[in-house]
Amino acid sequence: MKLETLNDLLVKNMIDLYDAEKQITKALPKMIKTATSEDLRAGFEEHLEQTQNHIIRLEDAFKELGMKAKGKKSEGMKALIDEGKLLMSEKGMEDSVMDAALIMAAQHVEHYEIAAYGTACAHAEALGLDRVFELLNETLEEEEETDEKLSDLAETAVNEAAALESEESEEEE
Amino acid sequence: MKLETLNDLLVKNMIDLYDAEKQITKALPKMIKTATSEDLRAGFEEHLEQTQNHIIRLEDAFKELGMKAKGKKSEGMKALIDEGKLLMSEKGMEDSVMDAALIMAAQHVEHYEIAAYGTACAHAEALGLDRVFELLNETLEEEEETDEKLSDLAETAVNEAAALESEESEEEE
Numbered sequence: 175m176k177l178e179t180l181n182d183l184l185v186k187n188m189i190d191l192y193d194a195e196k197q198i199t200k201a202l203p204k205m206i207k208t209a210t211s212e213d214l215r216a217g218f219e220e221h222l223e224q225t226q227n228h229i230i231r232l233e234d235a236f237k238e239l240g241m242k243a244k245g246k247k248s249e250g251m252k253a254l255i256d257e258g259k260l261l262m263s264e265k266g267m268e269d270s271v272m273d274a275a276l277i278m279a280a281q282h283v284e285h286y287e288i289a290a291y292g293t294a295c296a297h298a299e300a301l302g303l304d305r306v307f308e309l310l311n312e313t314l315e316e317e318e319e320t321d322e323k324l325s326d327l328a329e330t331a332v333n334e335a336a337a338l339e340s341e342e343s344e345e346e347e
Numbered sequence: 348m349k350l351e352t353l354n355d356l357l358v359k360n361m362i363d364l365y366d367a368e369k370q371i372t373k374a375l376p377k378m379i380k381t382a383t384s385e386d387l388r389a390g391f392e393e394h395l396e397q398t399q400n401h402i403i404r405l406e407d408a409f410k411e412l413g414m415k416a417k418g419k420k421s422e423g424m425k426a427l428i429d430e431g432k433l434l435m436s437e438k439g440m441e442d443s444v445m446d447a448a449l450i451m452a453a454q455h456v457e458h459y460e461i462a463a464y465g466t467a468c469a470h471a472e473a474l475g476l477d478r479v480f481e482l483l484n485e486t487l488e489e490e491e492e493t494d495e496k497l498s499d500l501a502e503t504a505v506n507e508a509a510a511l512e513s514e515e516s517e518e519e520e
């Protein structure tokens with residue numbers, strides 16, 4: 175595919191995101207299973223539903239550009255998801271530490287998407303592609319909200335994990 | 348390395364960031380060379396200096412934890428930088444489109460760091476590691492500022508690239 179104009183750059187980004195979102199729908203079920211806090215599990219479940227919507231919005235945006243939706247392996251997203259899988263395969267973590275690790279992995283994924291959708295929105299807007307901008311911007315806003323929710327959820331997990339640690343060091347004394 | 352406690356998770360994150368920052372110092376010179384807008388070049392140059400400082404802050408944070416600084420290949424950062432290299436190897440882009448592509452790549456890098464330092468700060472704070480928190484938080488704030496500056500710089504590049512595109516389509520008519 176040629177990459178010469180701003181429109182090409184926007185399409186390249188959407189092709190990357192279309193695959194990235196699909197990777198996320200495949201990764202989330204294991205994260206839901208691994209999460210121990212009920213709130214975190216519910217948060218991931220909600221995000222899985224949203225992600226399915228993000229895929230539909232991308233399909234609509236491709237349609238606006240007169241194209242059929244397509245994806246090409248997003249190596250950036252793959253690396254982030256692989257890192258999350260490695261964390262989930264760790265055996266020695268207490269529940270709250272695993273939840274903190276899951277949130278860390280999820281926030282990497284969210285920030286990848288915030289960077290990508292943020293850029294795509296700026297490009298669509300400059301190109302006067304109003305409907306494409308609207309579609310991508312709706313998703314961008316949801317990704318930003320998800321990141322904030324994860325930060326809130328992190329507080330509980332992280333504080334529990336920290337408390338556990340000070341208990342252990344007291345026992346050792 | 349064992350990964351059981353919140354402290355282990357913090358150290359793992361710092362080890363990843365220590366390598367990630369070094370990868371960035373190696374990637375930026377080519378980005379500086381490729382950028383055509385003087386403002387963007389100056390922005391990347393400033394960020395290279397900041398990044399060298401981020402490495403020193405991480406070394407200080409490791410010292411606070413009684414450890415020698417170490418890094419382990421950050422696969423997440425590697426994937427993002429490789430994507431940037433691919434963009435820079437494209438031959439058919441006008442200057443403003445290449446600048447927009449460079450900014451897109453740089454914002455992916457910044458958001459990786461915002462996610463990682465944001466998480467690390469939350470963990471250091473919960474663990475009562477005040478000095479480590481301070482060091483990491485200073486860098487976090489700089490990464491957030493850099494991301495905002497990139498969004499501002501993007502506006503010029505993206506608008507120029509979009510204008511170019513409408514000129515071309517007028518010529519074709």
